[in-house]
Amino acid sequence: MGPPGQGSRGAAPLAAGAGLLAATLHFAGALKSVPGLAALPIDLTLLAALLLLPVLGLLLLARAWEVRPALAGPLLAAALLLLWLVLAGGWSASRAVLAEKLPQLVLLGPAMLLAGVLVGADGPTLRRFSAAVILIGLTVGAATAWGLLTGQVVLGGAVGADPAKLRVQYQLAGLAIACAAGLAALRAMEARGAVRLGWVLVTLALALAVLLPGGRAALLGLLLAVAGAPAVLLCLRGRPGAALAWLTLAAALGLAGLVALRSMPGADLGLRTLERLFGDPATATPARLILWGEALRWGGLAAPFGLGTGAFTLAAGSGDARALHPHNHALEALAEGGLPGLLLWGAAFGGGVAVALREARRVAPGRVARIAALTLPIALTTMVSTDLGNRMVWFGLGLLLSLAVEARPRGAAEGRRPYV
Template sequence: MKNGQPLGAIRVDAAGIGSLAGLAGAALHFAGALKSTPPGAALPVDLTLLAAALLPPLLAVLLLTRRWWLHGALALPLAGAALLWLWLVLAGVWSRSAVILPQKLPEIVLVAPPMLVAGMLLGADASARRWLVRATLGAGPLVAASVAWGLATGNIVLGGMVGAQPDLLRVQYQLAGLAIACAAGLGAVRIVEAPAWPSRLFWSAYTLGLAAAALLPGGRMGLISLGLSVLLTPALRCWSAGRTGLALRWSLAAALAAMLGAGLLLLQFQAMEGLRTLERFTEGGMEASARPALWRAALDWAGAALPLGLGTGGFTIAAGHGERRGLYPHNHALEAFAEGGPLGLVLWLCCFGGGAVLLLLRARHAAPARVAQIAALVLPVGLAAMVSTDLGNRMVWFALGLALSTGMVAKRVA
């Protein structure tokens, strides 16, 4: 016997389990972007499947080795999510889709709930959250460097496969933009948290480097979400700590820096050559995008299909696009409204709107660093949900879980 334990006994370290869970969660969350990097493409197994296999047992151990406290404000968003999943299953009964429906329903029913729970557990546990943040800070530069290298050589690796379908490149730069934006938001938070100037300079260079990298892939929303995340999450960190003046100064300084940077790029028009993101901004903006037409169609069909909606997966058929899932409404609220009717919209507002409200309400009660980290991870994905992705996207449900985790407390069992 030694220290009360039999010789040869293996002690499972609870903090280590949390760290591994955080790493696995980050790998699953950003798998789409990481598979576009050379290390991700070189893996002998699919990163998504690998992370999905590792995460559940780690979360199970995490559940058993922590004491959990849940705030009462979690009731509304959790009930909204559960009822939304149930309603979308029922709405599949009157859907006209024979292709999109069997693809989308398993993602909503089988993938979304575990991703929501994973986000809640990883966001609430300190060690898991710490390594989720660290992994994101590492993934951002890796993805940025891989995109730059791929564009320079004309060989972007998508999903671990060379020469993948050209149509999927749009998804690649969107996922890359999300990974870069989340990392940049976390880097900006580190600037205001840094105790000395050398650390502040390092994290400033880190954030500026990611901002420059976001100009390359072509994802306009990625660049916008990066800018908003850098502007808002450090300010939220300061406001959460009761430093309102510093929050205002940061917001003004960040906004001024962004305007100066944009002005310099526009003055040097030739420098924009090769910066695909800026080129897409000058190619007609929203007028050249299909999103306004899809949003109008979603509103029109939502009104025409009252009170039950078109049924899960039924929008593209009603809008005249056939069974083309890529032409979904590109807005989660409009998708829930068009396919689930008014009840679908109300339930969506309960879970996602309730998650956003909970995060803001808990901002003055939870640890400021925790609030800012969660906000940096959630904001880019939340913005993407309003202009892209559909309700089957696992990243959105994981981000919702992270937002809801601010209403939870996890403490290790002694």
């Protein structure tokens, strides 16, 4: 077998393919808002999954894998959580939501978790994945701007009129833009000279693009990623003072930018996120607070085993429809899975965060910072928007857990420093 460098060069196309396909699968929901991709004769999610599966199999064979014991706890908790939610479907009153949600949990959840672990553990694949996410964020931002400009926002293949689909469209588009902006800010921190200026401009372009789709959580996720990922990089490089200064600067610039845009007459008419951020009546109770209150109430009434998977909307009086789920994973696990569901959710996802924090100083700072940029917006979305059936959340958990896994070219010297 040749030297490690030669093996790494030979595996470059494999890493590039895995990174691009994984990014496409992860953000397929956002890419479906791009006009050309929306017209594909096959669903983009299915196409990306079918192509990614054999590539990840080859990646498994091409690398030597080191798995640390810290991975066992969260993986066991995740498996038990899925098993419990399957059992909880037995006493659920739902039929429509259960039939839609349960296959996503049982089939897509574990597959996306494993994909996240493999992508995050292999340095070259993670770099290609990150580059693809930046490209996806720019593409989605440009497509959203064009759609709003021409009045033809495309929603997963249909131009028109379903408000629920429109809401999902701007949420997914905003999430893709937020993750891309965090990665671009990280590249700006790593670059030098004119290249740094180029990445700063890309970050600013993405920050402007996130104001178009109308998602407030996406805006907050972008600010969190742009501030947090470079700060993680600086901290792990032994510069906590610089990390604190960057956090302060990013917060100040973000606030100043919002104030400046708010003061411009008519700005919120073209930037739908500003309209949603500042335009809601101050006396109105946010819908999320109502849903959170209902989830807490039914979590108590249905204790200790919960309402059953997918049954929250029926209990809350919203019918057997998925749109008005609790919009918070912890409350969803409590209301539908009871105390066992909440404890297992905390052990799986809280355990993933604990593993990431514990292993962060054992791997390359750039790798940790990239995973932070990719997971911070998703973590926010987990607590304010999506439900447990969302595959992106499980992929994000896999990225966190990947910090306890190391992939090296076969034949590489033992003890070699993990690559970024």
